Amino acid sequence: MGATGYVEELLGVRDCALVGSSTEVSGGRRLQRFELRYCGPVPAACPSCGSAMHSHGTRSMSVVSTPHLGAPTRLDIEFPRTRCVGCGFVWRPQIGGVDEDHRITEAAYADIAQRSLRLTFREVAEEYPLSHVTVKNVFEDYVRENAARLRFKVPAFLGIDEKNLKRVGMVTVITDLEHRTVFDMVPGRTQADLDAYFSKLNGLDRVQWVSSDMYRLFWKSIARYTPNATWVIDHFHVVKGANEALDAVRKGLQGALDKKDRLELKNGLAYALRKRTRDLGSSEASALRELRTDPAYSSLMAAYDLKEDFFDIYDEHPTSRDDAEDAFNEWQGSIPEDKVFDPFRALAKTVENHREFIFNYWDCPSRISNGYTECANRLINETDIRGRGYSFDTLRARTLYRRQNLDRIIANNGLTIGPRIDVPGPLFVTEPDRDDEMVDEFIDPRSGAKMDAKTGEIL
Numbered sequence: 001m002g003a004t005g006y007v008e009e010l011l012g013v014r015d016c017a018l019v020g021s022s023t024e025v026s027g028g029r030r031l032q033r034f035e036l037r038y039c040g041p042v043p044a045a046c047p048s049c050g051s052a053m054h055s056h057g058t059r060s061m062s063v064v065s066t067p068h069l070g071a072p073t074r075l076d077i078e079f080p081r082t083r084c085v086g087c088g089f090v091w092r093p094q095i096g097g098v099d100e101d102h103r104i105t106e107a108a109y110a111d112i113a114q115r116s117l118r119l120t121f122r123e124v125a126e127e128y129p130l131s132h133v134t135v136k137n138v139f140e141d142y143v144r145e146n147a148a149r150l151r152f153k154v155p156a157f158l159g160i161d162e163k164n165l166k167r168v169g170m171v172t173v174i175t176d177l178e179h180r181t182v183f184d185m186v187p188g189r190t191q192a193d194l195d196a197y198f199s200k201l202n203g204l205d206r207v208q209w210v211s212s213d214m215y216r217l218f219w220k221s222i223a224r225y226t227p228n229a230t231w232v233i234d235h236f237h238v239v240k241g242a243n244e245a246l247d248a249v250r251k252g253l254q255g256a257l258d259k260k261d262r263l264e265l266k267n268g269l270a271y272a273l274r275k276r277t278r279d280l281g282s283s284e285a286s287a288l289r290e291l292r293t294d295p296a297y298s299s300l301m302a303a304y305d306l307k308e309d310f311f312d313i314y315d316e317h318p319t320s321r322d323d324a325e326d327a328f329n330e331w332q333g334s335i336p337e338d339k340v341f342d343p344f345r346a347l348a349k350t351v352e353n354h355r356e357f358i359f360n361y362w363d364c365p366s367r368i369s370n371g372y373t374e375c376a377n378r379l380i381n382e383t384d385i386r387g388r389g390y391s392f393d394t395l396r397a398r399t400l401y402r403r404q405n406l407d408r409i410i411a412n413n414g415l416t417i418g419p420r421i422d423v424p425g426p427l428f429v430t431e432p433d434r435d436d437e438m439v440d441e442f443i444d445p446r447s448g449a450k451m452d453a454k455t456g457e458i459l
Contacts, residue, residue, distance in 0.1 A: 007036060011065055012107035014096030015040030016077060023071070031129055032071040038079035038093050051086030059092065064104040064128055066111050072129040075105070102138055113142040117398055136394065143397040152176070152183055154203035157366065158229070159373035160212045160222070162189040165384045168392045172197075172218075173380065175373045177211060178366075182376050185396045194221035201225070211370040213237040214354055232360045234370035235314055241350060242310040243274050245343035249303040252340060273304055276311060299340050306335065306344050314361075321362035325355075 008014050016036040024031045046053055058080050065073040081092045094100075099109045108128070115124045116139040121132040128135065155176035162172050172186040172194065186197045198204065198221050207226040211234050212218045219231045250273060269291070272284040280288065288304070291297040309331050317323040332348045335341050351358055361367070384395055 008097065011036075011068075011073075011075060012097045012105050013065075013075065013077070015093070016095065019078075030071045032068045032073040034065070034068075034073070034075050036075055036077045038077065038095065040093055040096075042080060042082060042093070043091060046084035046086060046089050047091065048089045049084060049087045051084050053082040053084055053091060056081040056083035056090055061100070061103070063098055063100075064108055064130060066105065066108045067127050072127060074129055102141065104138070109138065109142060112138045113401075117401060140391075140393050140397065143401055144393070152181075154201065154206045155179070155183055156206055156208045157368055158183070158207050158210045158222075158226075159370045160210060160218050161370060161373045161377055162215065163377045163380060165381065165395070168384070168395060171392065171395075173373060173377055175370075175376055177209075177368060177370070177372055180372050182380075182399050185380075185392075185399060187392050189215075189217070191217050191220060194218070195224070198222070198225040204229075209364050209366075209368050211368045211373075213370070214350070219357070230360050230363070231357045232364055232368050233354055233357045234368075235358075235361055236369065236371065236374070238351070238358055239311050239314065241347045242307040242344075245347050246273060246303050246307045248343035249340055250300055253297070253300050273300075273307075277308055299338065302336060303341065303344070306331070306341070309334070310347070317362075318367075319362070321359055324362055325359055 007016050007018050011034060013036060015038060017039045019035040019037050021032070021034045024033060043053055045051065058078055060076055060078040063075050063077065065075050067073055077095055077098070079093050079095065081090055083090050097106050098104075099106050102109060104112075112124060112128065112135055115127070116135065121135045121139070124135045125132040130138075155178055157177040159175040159177045160172060162170055164170050168187070170187075170189045172189045174183045174186065175181065176183045184197075186193060188194075194217060204226045205228055207222075207229040209232060210219070210222050210226070210229050211232045214233055214237060222229055222231060247270070250270060269287060272280060272288060275284065277285075288301070292301050313324055313327045313331060317327055328351060332351075335344045335348065380395065380399055
């Protein structure tokens with residue numbers, strides 16, 4: 001391998017020879033420096049007018065390279081300049097493998113982007129002679145320049161939810177529920193925000209099912225731009241209304257109790273009341289049975305039974321929409337007239353107001369659930385917290401540009417049709433901040449159950 005070939009192999013810079021190297025220590029940090037000299041072709045004739053070119057001195061530039069020998073590395077590259085005697089044009093070489101806009105090598109440009117997906121910008125800056133702000137800017141520039149190469153197929157099963165992040169504000173998270181991946185993030189959640197996004201998205205005719213909460217602006221945009229989609233209100237958002245109604249009854253009762261009983265009900269039994277009967281521990285089940293014998297708690301236990309019966313609409317009628325609607329009608333008619341049960345009447349009214357979209361759940365062949373989107377929001381929030389308030393562009397990039405996607409962009413120098421599933425099992429929306437940090441569970445999008453990330457077993 002020649003001198004220039006060695007430099008290209010070692011440092012990723014073409015048409016340059018190694019002149020020397022040195023090691024510096026500044027502020028307790030070691031810096032590796034390499035001195036290079038351009039030795040590539042120099043034009044004898046002016047590329048502009050064809051006249052003869054004469055030497056016009058030399059210049060040098062300093063660029064950041066990938067770490068070498070475990071130390072941050074800079075390259076000092078000397079290059080010639082020539083000047084046309086005819087038109088005055090000054091020529092200088094474009095150094096192959098160097099991104100002169102950022103004054104770093106192309107290899108370092110990609111490496112910083114890769115590292116920034118799983119490390120904080122400050123941690124990446126420790127590997128480079130750069131500030132964490134510069135690392136952040138390099139990362140954002142890289143993903144912005146490569147954005148046109150990242151193309152995800154519009155999913156057939158789409159999840160949508162909003163998230164309020166401490167620095168970014170409200171964002172809308174869109175997921176591919178079939179493959180358990182984040183499809184995109186949109187700043188804001190207003191009608192104008194959603195319309196602006198969906199109006200520019202191609203392939204929306206692929207969407208067959210959409211799962212979200214009861215936020216109608218989601219559906220207004222989806223209905224306008226997805227001609228073949230059916231909206232399903234996520235059943236977790238529906239049934240949690242039963243627990244909220246039960247809590248309202250419990251809190252109303254607490255005010256009539258003495259301090260001891262009030263604290264016991266608030267701190268000792270509130271959690272048990274929210275659990276399904278089948279999930280109660282022996283001591284919890286015994287405590288609730290004891291409450292049934294006390295007339296002071298009769299309304300509370302009636303509310304508990306209403307909550308259980310509401311959950312059973314889903315549990316006991318998994319295949320028939322007609323049976324589920326009949327069960328709801330029967331449940332609605334069973335609500336006692338006493339004013340204490342008004343929270344359950346409010347729940348029934350909510351179901352009536354969204355009846356079509358709630359009961360569309362039974363028509364979907366895969367029992368669509370937005371559980372994965374909820375999981376994605378949690379992971380996005382954790383990423384935001386670790387970054388102490390990323391900008392929207394940074395947070396979106398760290399969410400969408402998983403290492404697998406960025407690898408394909410770099411290797412193929414082209415667009416990614418995806419997200420492609422290479423291996424079975426869960427795909428997470430964010431990479432761990434460190435290689436030894438693992439996410440140990442995820443939410444299955446079909447059942448809503450927590451699953452072990454390694455084994456796929458229900459927890």
